[in-house]
Each structure stands twice: as C-alpha cells, then as structure tokens.
Amino acid sequence: MRTRLNGQAQAALLFLLGATVLHAGLTDLHLRYVKAGLRPLLLLSGVVLIATAAATVWYEWRRPPHPGESHREPRVAWLLAVPLFALILVAPPALGSYSATHTGTALQKPLGFPELPARGPLRLGVGEYAARAVYDNGRHLRDRPIRITGFLAMSGSDDPYLVRMGLNCCAADAQPVKIALTGELPPVLRPDTWLEVTGTYTPRRTRDPVNDGPVPYFEVTRAEPVPAPRDPYDAAWDG
Amino acid sequence: MATTTSPPRGPGGPEPEPPAPAPEPPAPAPGRDTPPEKSHHLSSPLLLTLVLLTAVMFQGPVRGALAAPVMQSWMTVFVAVVVQALPFLVLGVLLSAAIAVFVPPSFFARALPKRPALAVPVAGAAGAVLPGCECASVPVAGALVRRGVAPAAALAFLLSAPAINPIVLTATAVAFPGNPEMVLARFVASLLVACAMGWLWQRLGRTDWLRPPSRSSYEGQSRGAAFWGSVRHDVMHAGGFLVVGAMAAATLKAVVPAEWLRAAADHPVLSVLVLAVLAVLLSICSEADAFVAASLTQFSLTARLAFLVVGPMIDLKLFAMQAGTFGRSFALRFAPTTFVLAVAVSVLTGAVLL
Numbered sequence: 199m200r201t202r203l204n205g206q207a208q209a210a211l212l213f214l215l216g217a218t219v220l221h222a223g224l225t226d227l228h229l230r231y232v233k234a235g236l237r238p239l240l241l242l243s244g245v246v247l248i249a250t251a252a253a254t255v256w257y258e259w260r261r262p263p264h265p266g267e268s269h270r271e272p273r274v275a276w277l278l279a280v281p282l283f284a285l286i287l288v289a290p291p292a293l294g295s296y297s298a299t300h301t302g303t304a305l306q307k308p309l310g311f312p313e314l315p316a317r318g319p320l321r322l323g324v325g326e327y328a329a330r331a332v333y334d335n336g337r338h339l340r341d342r343p344i345r346i347t348g349f350l351a352m353s354g355s356d357d358p359y360l361v362r363m364g365l366n367c368c369a370a371d372a373q374p375v376k377i378a379l380t381g382e383l384p385p386v387l388r389p390d391t392w393l394e395v396t397g398t399y400t401p402r403r404t405r406d407p408v409n410d411g412p413v414p415y416f417e418v419t420r421a422e423p424v425p426a427p428r429d430p431y432d433a434a435w436d437g
Numbered sequence: 438m439a440t441t442t443s444p445p446r447g448p449g450g451p452e453p454e455p456p457a458p459a460p461e462p463p464a465p466a467p468g469r470d471t472p473p474e475k476s477h478h479l480s481s482p483l484l485l486t487l488v489l490l491t492a493v494m495f496q497g498p499v500r501g502a503l504a505a506p507v508m509q510s511w512m513t514v515f516v517a518v519v520v521q522a523l524p525f526l527v528l529g530v531l532l533s534a535a536i537a538v539f540v541p542p543s544f545f546a547r548a549l550p551k552r553p554a555l556a557v558p559v560a561g562a563a564g565a566v567l568p569g570c571e572c573a574s575v576p577v578a579g580a581l582v583r584r585g586v587a588p589a590a591a592l593a594f595l596l597s598a599p600a601i602n603p604i605v606l607t608a609t610a611v612a613f614p615g616n617p618e619m620v621l622a623r624f625v626a627s628l629l630v631a632c633a634m635g636w637l638w639q640r641l642g643r644t645d646w647l648r649p650p651s652r653s654s655y656e657g658q659s660r661g662a663a664f665w666g667s668v669r670h671d672v673m674h675a676g677g678f679l680v681v682g683a684m685a686a687a688t689l690k691a692v693v694p695a696e697w698l699r700a701a702a703d704h705p706v707l708s709v710l711v712l713a714v715l716a717v718l719l720s721i722c723s724e725a726d727a728f729v730a731a732s733l734t735q736f737s738l739t740a741r742l743a744f745l746v747v748g749p750m751i752d753l754k755l756f757a758m759q760a761g762t763f764g765r766s767f768a769l770r771f772a773p774t775t776f777v778l779a780v781a782v783s784v785l786t787g788a789v790l791l
Binding site: 204206207208210211212215219222228230231232236239240242243246247249250253254257261274275276277278279280281283284285287288290291292293294295296297306309366367368369370371409410 | 480481482484485488489492493496499500503506507509510512513514515516517518519520521523524525526527528531612614661662665666668669672673674676677678680681683684686687690698699719721722726728729731734735761
C-alpha cells in the first residue's frame, strides 16, 4: 500500500482513537485491560486526542499547507487503526482460564495478616484465602464456613482450580492465584465459569505444575454460578 | 467523515498535471509520493473509510476467527499494552511539544553544563524528575535533540528517565519488601549505564547515524499551530511504533512457555542472560516490571536486577519507537550496545550490592 496519511485522515484516526479511549474509560471496558487507577489518565488522553484532531482540522482549514509543505506521516501510523478495531469490534475479554493454566500461581507471602472476625461465616478473596492457608497455616480459617468467588480453570487430570487473576499494571503482567477445589462440585464444569463456592478450610496442599508454587485446597460444600464481577481482576492485590 | 474535496493537491484532486510540480522547493517533503502515481491511487481519507467499512461488514467472521483461546489472550494482552501505554505516550508527547515550542533553545544551553562530558551525568540525573514509563521518554528525548541539546546528554536522559523516577523506585520498593537494597542497586546500575552510554556516544558516536530532524520546522507558524502540529506528528509516529511493539510483546507472551524459565533459573550465568532477554521480549512498562521480577522467585536477585535494568532501556517496543524517532541506523547500533552494557553493569552492581 503506497498511500500515506494526509491531514484529514490523520484527524479522523485521531478522533476515532480518542473517542474509543473515552468510551473505554467511561464504561467498565477498561477494567478488562488495566487497573481502575488509570481511568483519569485514560479520560485525559482521550480528550487530548480529540482536541488534537480538532486542532488539525482547524489549522488546515484556516491555513491550507503551501505546496511542498507536508503534513503526511509514514505508513506505520496506519497501524493505529489496529487497536481501534480490536477495541470497537472485538473488545477482547479479560484474561481467563487459558492464561491461568499457562502461568504459574503468583502466591507470595504477604507482609502481615489483618485480624478477621473471630467467628461466623467469612467472605474472602482467592488470594487472601490462599495466602492465609499457605503462610498462616489457616489460623483463622478452621471450622467455619468460607465463601470465595473466582472463575474455573482445568488443568488436565488434576482437580479443578478456582482462579482470580491479579494485575500490577495491565493485563500483560497479569498473574493468577489458584485454589484447588475438592468436595461437592457440580457434575459439569466449564472453564471460565464464575462460581461462588461455599465450604471449609482443609490443610491439604498441592503444587502448581507450571512453576511449582504452593496451591492450597478448599473443601466445597456448595457451588453456585454467579455473573462475572465488574472488575474481573483481584482488586485487593495491590502489590 | 473525511471527504476528498479539499485536500490541497490531494491525489484524487482535479489538478491538471502529471508533469512534476515545478515550484516545488528543493528540499522534498518526506511524505510525498512521486507525482506520476498521483492519478491512480486512492486518497488516504477514502482508504481509511473503506477499511473501516470493510471491517464493520466482516465483523462476524473476524470474531469467529478470533475465538480461539490463544488468539483471545493475544488480543487481550495486545489491547492492554496499548491502553496502558497510550496515556503515558500522550503525556510525553504533550511535554515534548511544550519543549519544542515554548522553551527557547537558550534555556538548555544555560541549564546544562557547557562540556558534554559534564552534561551527560546532569541530564542522566535529571531523568529522575520525569514521572512516567519509557513510552514518554522517547518523544521527550527527541525534542531535546531538536532543541540543540547534545545528543550524548539527551541519550543519557532517554535511558535513565524510565528507570530512576520516583514512581518506579517506589514500585520497586513495594515489590521487594524483603530486599530494600534492590532499590539502591536498580538506581545505581541504571544511572551508571545511562551515563556510560552518554559518554560512549560522545566519544564514538557519529552525527550521521542520527537521523536529522525529519519534521518540517515550525518557523512562521503561530505557537498554537506549532504546538498541535507537534502533538499530532508525535502521536501518529510514536503511536504507530507502539502498536508494532505491543504486537511483538503479545506474540511472545503467548508463545514462550513458562517451563523454559524453570530450566534456565538453575544456571547462574544463563539465568542472568535469560532474564535480560526476557525483559527485551516482554516489553513491560517500567512501572510494572518490578512486580513481574518479584514473581520470578526461582531466579537469583542479580538476574532479576538485570531484568529491571535492561527492561526500561531497551525492549521491542522501545526499539521500534527509537528507530522511528532517531532512525534505523542509530537504533541498530544503540540497542545492542545498551543491552551488553546494561547486563555487564547489572552483574557488577549485583556482585557489590546484593
């Protein structure tokens, strides 16, 4: 393709890119790819891109370029249309079971364990349960009902995993934390289904086949499918 | 959207040529095709419209083709890298346009020491004040060169800014709660490499490796026109190369199996090289790479330091952006040298501090 972008095509591309970024920032779409904290910057950059498009049109209209003066950009600028299509037409889903089974569990010893209510049912995140089970020997978890939400991932012949991905920056560095499920599971399990499992702590552990990381078990008594949460990544997992 | 009525001398325009336009100034504008082709190729607004319409018409089959899990995770990572980097790119572009338009060249002449040998460490240390990742530093360094800053000093800034700014150092401290010496090691090693590369360029670099500023000068334009022209140019240019880099990073993320890493981690020399190469291939933004390094627990601290020093200085996305800003013959020499030097300095720093 020999065609380079002239001023109008650039303005159109900049406008579309800015509008797409604004759309992703104003809806929950951006939560599939980046952390919620980036939102103000996303909105700002969307506005700047649209303003640049407007300025390009305005200055071309006010003062058409002289012959020999060029506003054309190299062909590589065409590639900016690719993320545009990807976001508008496809809007790829948040990372799911495929990445989870290909990446080792990222469970790390936390700095400390905040106090939990002494008795009664608990609602924990996947990462929180796994960290307490592995590094705190399940101290506050024994003999009480616990409820955890995550999505399913299968790894060959082993027990299914309940997974939540965590982000440090964007989905490119997403890492899973996994819990192996045992007990009363539904007969048919489909990967990427979001489940809310109720059950109890068990000291049993296994190792992640990918990176040999520790994976605690969870004894399920009830499993219910739930809709995917607004932010599919583990929000409590901030560094 | 865009119509083809008014583009001046547009390819589809009703101009009575073909003979080459006589009054064309001697310096040919870089983006211009040769005149005889004008009559039979599409104008870019029309082509953009056609591409958009085709994509919308065929979105069903396209979606079907992209439904495979590998493709989906590739797309997600690709979009994530672009969405994450774009705001920082836009900030860097705004800053570089402000430097190019509102800061007079005499400011840099006064702010930086006269002797380039001294200007290099000053510029390197000044990198600490640009809070962003590497996508912002490339356009800013380009603007500095265009503003008459010695290339050696601008390159030291280019290398140090993404690695030693407060946000990145804080992230490193948070990611390595048990090893605070990692922050110091990262700071020292990155600054050393940046200064060494600056001095090396000053001794051995040749100006003809650097592409002369390709953009038309903004003389005779109003400041507003010059500012927005610069923003538009840099977004189109650096944005295109960002997309190239994001595609490469997503591909490698989808292709490289995690088992290979485990095999390499046991070997002391190999582990450093593997993580250095991984830093180049993954192209993670420098604000996040510390967390990824922290999760690579099977590797030694020195190997992970190499990951943290190499990543912000040279990776696929940066190479594409540097080649776009400074020219390919520059990037082909600069990138391998930076890589070797960064690995060597990381090993030395690791031996002393870690």
